[in-house]
Amino acid sequence: MFEDKDETILARWLAGELTSEELAEFEQSEEFREYQQIARGMESFKKPAFHKEQLRDKVQGKLDHGSKGKVRYLKPLLYVSSVAASLLLVLGIFFDEVSYTTATGQQLSAVLPDGSQVQLNAQSVLTHKRFFWNSNKKVSLKGEAFFSIEKGDGFSVQTTSGTVSVLGTRFNIRARKSTFELVCYEGKVQFDAVSIQEKAILIEGDVLRLEADQLERERTDSEKPSWTGGKSTFNNSLLIHVIEELEIQYGIKIQHSLGGNTDHFTGSFVHDELEIALKSVFVPMGIDYVLAPDKKTVVLKLP
Amino acid sequence: MERTDRSVCNQKVYNQVFDLNSETLRNYLYYQCGDLQQAEDLVQEAFIKLWNNCKKVIFEKARGFLFAVAKNAFYNQVAHKKVVLEYAKSRPQKNLDNETPEYKMEEEEFMSQLQAAVAALPDGQREVFLLNRLDKKTYKEMAEMLGVSQTAIEKRMQKALQKLRKTIKNI
Numbered sequence: 301m302f303e304d305k306d307e308t309i310l311a312r313w314l315a316g317e318l319t320s321e322e323l324a325e326f327e328q329s330e331e332f333r334e335y336q337q338i339a340r341g342m343e344s345f346k347k348p349a350f351h352k353e354q355l356r357d358k359v360q361g362k363l364d365h366g367s368k369g370k371v372r373y374l375k376p377l378l379y380v381s382s383v384a385a386s387l388l389l390v391l392g393i394f395f396d397e398v399s400y401t402t403a404t405g406q407q408l409s410a411v412l413p414d415g416s417q418v419q420l421n422a423q424s425v426l427t428h429k430r431f432f433w434n435s436n437k438k439v440s441l442k443g444e445a446f447f448s449i450e451k452g453d454g455f456s457v458q459t460t461s462g463t464v465s466v467l468g469t470r471f472n473i474r475a476r477k478s479t480f481e482l483v484c485y486e487g488k489v490q491f492d493a494v495s496i497q498e499k500a501i502l503i504e505g506d507v508l509r510l511e512a513d514q515l516e517r518e519r520t521d522s523e524k525p526s527w528t529g530g531k532s533t534f535n536n537s538l539l540i541h542v543i544e545e546l547e548i549q550y551g552i553k554i555q556h557s558l559g560g561n562t563d564h565f566t567g568s569f570v571h572d573e574l575e576i577a578l579k580s581v582f583v584p585m586g587i588d589y590v591l592a593p594d595k596k597t598v599v600l601k602l603p
Numbered sequence: 604m605e606r607t608d609r610s611v612c613n614q615k616v617y618n619q620v621f622d623l624n625s626e627t628l629r630n631y632l633y634y635q636c637g638d639l640q641q642a643e644d645l646v647q648e649a650f651i652k653l654w655n656n657c658k659k660v661i662f663e664k665a666r667g668f669l670f671a672v673a674k675n676a677f678y679n680q681v682a683h684k685k686v687v688l689e690y691a692k693s694r695p696q697k698n699l700d701n702e703t704p705e706y707k708m709e710e711e712e713f714m715s716q717l718q719a720a721v722a723a724l725p726d727g728q729r730e731v732f733l734l735n736r737l738d739k740k741t742y743k744e745m746a747e748m749l750g751v752s753q754t755a756i757e758k759r760m761q762k763a764l765q766k767l768r769k770t771i772k773n774i
Contacts, residue, residue, distance in 0.1 A: 303761070303764075303765060307757075307758045307761060308754060308757035308758055308760075308761055309761065310760065310761040310764045310765070311742065311756075311757035311758070311760035311761045311764075312757065314735070314760060314764070315741070315742065331768065334768050334771075334772075335764060335768060337713065338717065338764065338767050338768060338771070341713060341714055341717045342717070342736040342737075343736075344690040344714060345688045345689070345690045345718075345721075345736070345737060346688070346689050346690065346737075347630060347737045347738060348630065348633055348639055348688075348689075350625075350626045350629060350630070352621075352622070352625055352626060355625060355629070355643060355646065355647070356618075356621055356625070358643075358647055359621070359646075359647050359650045359651060362647065362651050363651060363654050364654070364655065
């Protein structure tokens with residue numbers, strides 16, 4: 301039968317979409333007359349009457365107009381960006397930090413918001429909060445710095461070794477990788493060591509050193525740290541700490557095998573003349589050294 | 604703003620949606636349930652739902668939304684009457700020579716047979732067949748309204764025609 305050709309061919313016939321060949325073939329078939337009669341018969345049927353306005357009135361009567369209000373379109377991008385901006389502002393106020401950084405061989409003087417003075421030695425970083433700092437005067441230090449603190453409550457310096465709390469005073473903190481040394485030049489400071497959970501109070505002229513998890517005390521009669529005057533002074537310090545300081549001041553690399561060496565050094569070296577500095581440290585110690593031509597590497601020859 | 608103009612929550616747009624769809628929707632439901640009152644109640648329900656959800660339904664989707672709601676509402680109602688369409692008792696004839704009393708008799712008989720055959724069609728075939736023949740909806744329009752493919756509509760049309768022919772032959 302013609303209609304078995306495919307599943308939509310009669311639908312296409314009704315819609316007048318058959319090709320002339322298809323139509324000719326269909327007209328030849330015996331069912332054609334019957335289908336045509338049905339299609340013609342359908343034309344006599346009437347759509348049921350429809351009273352649109354009556355129906356509209358019925359629907360309108362049941363609509364809830366009161367609570368609709370006005371449609372407002374969301375502006376998601378605007379909302380997100382304004383929230384982000386306020387967050388940034390708040391985060392900025394609470395977390396923004398001021399930091400002072402010195403490079404190799406460099407020194408820097410800074411005045412903190414309360415008028416206290418800080419002098420930073422080479423390769424050191426001092427940071428504190430930008431806002432609300434006066435209510436909680438914490439600074440954190442990596443490296444070495446000399447503090448002249450104005451009288452006031454609660455100034456403290458955090459280092460990796462521990463916290464130094466002060467009341468109007470002058471003191472130097474040396475918090476390098478392998479050394480921690482605190483010298484109090486005026487007033488009184490307290491040190492809380494992190495690793496050994498010990499407290500120490502220093503008064504004028506006290507030197508406190510943390511070595512191999514032991515607190516060692518000494519005395520000094522100098523007025524301020526020597527590095528502020530362009531040289532580093534050591535009093536019975538481990539030689540490896542002196543080497544570390546040489547590296548920091550001159551940006552050099554000193555190759556040695558002094559891992560467990562316990563030699564101590566007393567003396568000083570200048571910050572502006574590498575060869576003199578090397579001489580003043582290693583000659584008294586009886587150590588031969590070779591300075592590479594690029595002046596960046598020193599090799600120690602141990603006896 | 605164009606977006607505001609197209610919101611179904613806007614009374615003007617809502618009326619436009621009503622103008623475009625209410626009759627077709629009513630007839631679609633009537634061709635299914637055979638009860639004008641029931642069909643009109645369902646149309647009202649569908650339009651009320653559209654209004655209540657006007658913020659979620661964009662203008663372009665309003666028709667699909669109406670048909671889906673009406674269809675679901677219809678399936679929830681069990682009552683189902685026979686679809687009895689009215690037809691013009693005397694069809695206009697081009698060839699008046701044919702209008703012998705015998706011919707008229709045959710004609711009357713055929714129309715009542717066709718009427719019964721339409722009523723006997725499965726709902727899915729009848730709604731599509733009548734929307735096309737009486738409401739002059741194209742296959743494409745119906746496919747969009749009912750959310751099915753055009754081929755599915757065409758298959759239903761063909762099935763309806765075949766079923767009508769068979770039913771009439773067997774009477």
